[in-house]
Structure formats: structure tokens, C-alpha cells
């Protein structure tokens with residue numbers, strides 16, 4: 319199959335379209351979700367991730383005993399992973415025009431997983 323149009327003009331058109339879409343940010347014409355609902359759900363995800371950070375940090379600091387060091391390091395890695403997830407969610411919220419909720423007040427209630435909130439309460 320042969321295309322008679324010069325390849326370079328296709329690239330230029332693709333670049334023009336890409337720049338046009340980049341100016342719109344994360345919300346493109348094909349974005350179909352309700353933004354308020356999306357940000358609300360993402361803030362619940364953010365709360366869950368932050369609760370997980372705290373839980374794994376507690377496990378890290380509470381690991382004791384002769385063989386605790388590798389276990390503590392595993393908990394620390396999980397805490398760092400959860401912090402990365404929280405950061406990624408917060409970035410996405412701002413991309414959608416929302417505000418990430420880092421307020422500790424109500425965080426357990428915002429957490430998407432009741433078991434996460436329950437587990438954290440049991441670690442006090």
C-alpha cells in the first residue's frame with residue numbers, strides 16, 4: 319500500500335494536533351467522567367494510600383528482635399511504595415483541576431477501604 323502524501327506533512331499534522339491537545343491539559347474532549355466525582359474518589363484513594371504509609375511506617379519502627387532488620391526494611395519499602403502511590407494520586411487530582419486533601423482530620427473516614435481504617439485503629 320502506497321501513501322502519496324509526504325511523510326513529513328503527516329508528522330507536522332500530528333505535532334500540531336498533539337500541541338493543541340497539550341494545551342487542554344489532562345482533560346481532553348474524550349474525557350467522559352464527572353470531574354467532581356473523579357476528584358472525590360481520588361481523594362478517597364489518597365486517604366487510603368496515606369493511611370497505608372502510616373501503617374507500614376509503624377510496622378517499620380516496631381520491628382524488633384534478632385532477625386528484625388530484613389523485616390523492617392521490607393516494611394520500609396512498602397511505606398515508600400505507598401508514599402509514591404499517594405504522590406501519584408495527588409498529581410492526578412491537580413491535573414484534573416482538583417485539590418488533594420492531606421487534612422489528617424477525617425482521613426480514616428475518607429479512606430476507601432474500611433479494613434484499612436480498622437487495621438490502622440488497631441495499631442495505636
Ligand SMILES: [Fe+2]
Nearest residue numbers: 367399400403
Ligand atoms: Fe498503594
